[in-house]
Amino acid sequence: MANKIRVATTSLAGCFGCHMSFLDIDERMLQLVEVVEFDRSPLTDIEHCTNCDIGLIEGGVCNSENVHVLREFRNNCKILVAVGACAINGGLPAMRNHIPLEECLSEAYLDGVGVENPQIPNDIELPLLLDQVYPIHEVVKIDYFLPGCPPSADVFWKFLTDLIEGREPSLPYELVHYD
Amino acid sequence: MSKTITIDGKTIPFEDGQTIMDAAMTADIYIPHLCHQPEFTPHGSCKLCTVNVNGRNCTACTFPAMDGQEVLSETQELIDDRKKITQMLFVEGNHFCMSCEKTGNCQLQAVAYHLNMLDNHFPLFYPDRKVDASHAEVMIDHNRCIFCTLCVRASQQTDGKNVFALSGRGIHKHLIVNAESGLLKDTDVDVNDQAVHVCPTGAILVKRTGYQVPIGERIYDHQQIDQVALASERPKHGK
Numbered sequence: 001m002a003n004k005i006r007v008a009t010t011s012l013a014g015c016f017g018c019h020m021s022f023l024d025i026d027e028r029m030l031q032l033v034e035v036v037e038f039d040r041s042p043l044t045d046i047e048h049c050t051n052c053d054i055g056l057i058e059g060g061v062c063n064s065e066n067v068h069v070l071r072e073f074r075n076n077c078k079i080l081v082a083v084g085a086c087a088i089n090g091g092l093p094a095m096r097n098h099i100p101l102e103e104c105l106s107e108a109y110l111d112g113v114g115v116e117n118p119q120i121p122n123d124i125e126l127p128l129l130l131d132q133v134y135p136i137h138e139v140v141k142i143d144y145f146l147p148g149c150p151p152s153a154d155v156f157w158k159f160l161t162d163l164i165e166g167r168e169p170s171l172p173y174e175l176v177h178y179d
Numbered sequence: 180m181s182k183t184i185t186i187d188g189k190t191i192p193f194e195d196g197q198t199i200m201d202a203a204m205t206a207d208i209y210i211p212h213l214c215h216q217p218e219f220t221p222h223g224s225c226k227l228c229t230v231n232v233n234g235r236n237c238t239a240c241t242f243p244a245m246d247g248q249e250v251l252s253e254t255q256e257l258i259d260d261r262k263k264i265t266q267m268l269f270v271e272g273n274h275f276c277m278s279c280e281k282t283g284n285c286q287l288q289a290v291a292y293h294l295n296m297l298d299n300h301f302p303l304f305y306p307d308r309k310v311d312a313s314h315a316e317v318m319i320d321h322n323r324c325i326f327c328t329l330c331v332r333a334s335q336q337t338d339g340k341n342v343f344a345l346s347g348r349g350i351h352k353h354l355i356v357n358a359e360s361g362l363l364k365d366t367d368v369d370v371n372d373q374a375v376h377v378c379p380t381g382a383i384l385v386k387r388t389g390y391q392v393p394i395g396e397r398i399y400d401h402q403q404i405d406q407v408a409l410a411s412e413r414p415k416h417g418k
Contacts, residue, residue: 082298
């Protein structure tokens with residue numbers, strides 16, 4: 001199908017809760033896929049995005065892989081959207097921003113209660129953790145923001161239908177929540 | 180002839196001694212504010228109520244109303260300024276609404292909703308701040324303090340105590356309590372003090388009450404802060 005609007009989604013340092021909330025649009029998904037085709041997304045298992053119209057980013061930036069993925073989305077998506085509290089302000093993962101990284105790793109892998117065979121994971125396959133968790137607007141330019149933990153299904157629906165139908169997206173008062 | 184000012188072209192009366200905020204609220208006009216409550220001496224620190232008076236910007240909560248003033252409030256420029264101020268308040272503290280029990284009842288959040296603030300715009304500071312949970316019934320989460328001094332003023336002016344104060348300057352400014360130990364438990368604060376209940380954010384909380392009202396049924400879940408503020412504060416702007 002040519003001329004469908006191409007949408008890519010990903011979760012960086014997120015919990016996939018925003019993706020689950022997106023799926024809560026339920027049967028409206030059938031209407032959506034008539035005009036939208038999903039590129040890279042956990043919904044499709046496509047691993048890299050190419051020439052997309054809209055990129056939805058859940059989660060903040062906590063490691064080197066998040067940076068690469070976020071830049072790939074920025075390079076390939078005309079419109080990049082920060083979805084949810086973690087993408088916008090770091091969210092719960094940013095609780096570690098007050099604790100030095102070394103202490104976080106020690107607590108989790110060396111000194112924590114119940115740790116067996118203590119060692120800090122150091123496989124070359126593992127992305128390196130950043131010094132702290134960053135909101136995505138501090139790494140690349142973001143075009144739109146959908147607050148919420150998670151944003152409700154109606155937020156996704158209102159935002160996407162506004163965009164698809166050529167309107168400037170806007171969220172009424174009832175749809176704007178930070179929690 | 181009563182004296183009048185205009186706000187965004189609308190003529191409203193005022194009485195001598197009233198501020199622009201008093202006159203506006205009495206006339207059912209909402210000007211966003213966080214550090215102002217009508218029963219306390221105005222402080223003028225949050226700057227959200229910045230209006231343009233005869234061509235210059237000033238805070239409506241501290242500026243006396245004078246006959247013939249032309250006040251602009253809901254201009255796009257001032258609305259944008261207010262949004263930027265609110266974003267700065269958010270990034271300077273640690274405001275994680277999803278894990279804050281004040282969510283839905285929080286005036287900082289409600290003002291941000293009112294201004295349709297969807298992002299933080301600025302880099303986040305993630306300042307390292309403490310929680311004081313020493314007191315049996317009241318706690319302070321310094322992460323959420325916006326230095327409005329409402330608790331300072333309420334303690335002095337209503338409770339007849341002197342429990343709270345601000346210390347330090349600039350980014351080092353912080354709320355302190357009146358005890359050598361620096362802990363709330365060693366002050367004479369009481370859970371029924373107005374100072375404990377006046378915090379616009381979740382910085383001062385009464386323990387074990389946070390989820391008595393479920394999320395979704397809270398003050399600002401279905402009502403904007405302009406309606407709430409006009410209904411609850413307007414009667415107190417009489418003087």
